[in-house]
Amino acid sequence: EAQVTQNPRYLITVTGKKLTVTCSQNMNHEYMSWYRQDPGLGLRQIYYSMNVEVTDKGDVPEGYKVSRKEKRNFPLILESPSPNQTSLYFCASSLTSGRAKHEQFFGPGTRLTVL
Amino acid sequence: GQQLNQSPQSMFIQEGEDVSMNCTSSSIFNTWLWYKQDPGEGPVLLIALYKAGELTSNGRLTAQFGITRKDSFLNISASIPSDVGIYFCAGHSNRDDKIIFGKGTRLHILP
Numbered sequence: 755e756a757q758v759t760q761n762p763r764y765l766i767t768v769t770g771k772k773l774t775v776t777c778s779q780n781m782n783h784e785y786m787s788w789y790r791q792d793p794g795l796g797l798r799q800i801y802y803s804m805n806v807e808v809t810d811k812g813d814v815p816e817g818y819k820v821s822r823k824e825k826r827n828f829p830l831i832l833e834s835p836s837p838n839q840t841s842l843y844f845c846a847s848s849l850t851s852g853r854a855k856h857e858q859f860f861g862p863g864t865r866l867t868v869l
Numbered sequence: 870g871q872q873l874n875q876s877p878q879s880m881f882i883q884e885g886e887d888v889s890m891n892c893t894s895s896s897i898f899n900t901w902l903w904y905k906q907d908p909g910e911g912p913v914l915l916i917a918l919y920k921a922g923e924l925t926s927n928g929r930l931t932a933q934f935g936i937t938r939k940d941s942f943l944n945i946s947a948s949i950p951s952d953v954g955i956y957f958c959a960g961h962s963n964r965d966d967k968i969i970f971g972k973g974t975r976l977h978i979l980p
Contacts, residue, residue: 758911788968796875796972797912797957844911853919856900856961856968860911 756781760845760863766867775864777829777845784788784850787812787858788820790841798819803828803863804850835868842866875958883979888945890956890974898960901934901941906955906973915956930934934967945976953978 758779768774779786787802789812799812803822817839819831828847832839842865846858875892882888892901900919904912916927919935925932929946940947941958958971 780914791968794972797970846911853917856902856959857914857917858968860913862911865910 755858758845758859759852760843760846760861760864763862764865766869768869769836770834771834773827773835773866775832775845775866776845777828777861778826778831779828779845779847779859780826781847781859782825783847783859785826785855785858786822786845786847788815788818788830789844790792791863792841792845800830835866837848837868840866840868870913871903873958873960873969873971877974878972879975879977880900881977881979882948884948884950888948888976889926889942890958891940891942892958892960892971894960895923896962897938899938899963900961901932902959902961902968903930903932903941903943904959904970905958906958908954912955914958917922925980948976948978952976 761776765773765818777781788800789797789863791797800818801820809820842863844863848858849855873892873894902917903915906912911954916925916932921938922936923934932943955973955975957970957973961968
């Protein structure tokens with residue numbers, strides 16, 4: 755089954771404790787992206803990657819890091835989480851060519867609480 | 870930067886009613902997309918539009934790419950309980966090759 759998976763689905767942590775949220779897709783998509791969803795603000799892009807070893811900042815990259823060492827994986831790293839990073843996070847992937855390149859597949863989400 | 874204005878922010882309707890929502894932008898988009906997010910899940914693509922004036926249906930859903938390329942509309946006919954959720958529009962511009970999402974329309978259906 756074609757899908758984007760994220761782990762963990764739920765995480766409660768404390769300020770300053772480094773964490774990683776994993777994202778993996780099995781559709782051989784070149785493009786992967788991370789979003790955060792906050793009430794009243796919709797989906798805001800954190801980082802995206804056009805292919806392996808190619809990453810770029812989205813609209814709200816501060817406090818986050820990403821890496822793209824393999825095509826299928828795109829982990830989101832919070833080196834020193836703060837309470838304002840409490841949010842619902844989504845990973846998404848898509849092709850980078852053809853009409854379908856803007857049609858993103860989203861993961862199920864990771865709800866992060868930073869105390 | 871570019872922004873999408875999605876309205877209404879939320880809707881309360883009776884089962885069986887038709888629903889209309891829209892997105893507008895001050896700048897031109899080359900692609901419009903509509904997603905639905907069920908409670909506790911990630912957004913799922915409903916309809917993609919690639920050409921100004923294009924009208925596309927997916928079951929009871931119909932979406933249109935505005936002729937000015939600055940807006941898009943989504944209509945749901947004869948709403949049913951499983952239509953509950955958040956609907957997001959998204960636009961892509963070839964100029965900066967970025968996708969921007971609207972803030973969503975939360976649909977509630979009254980029994």
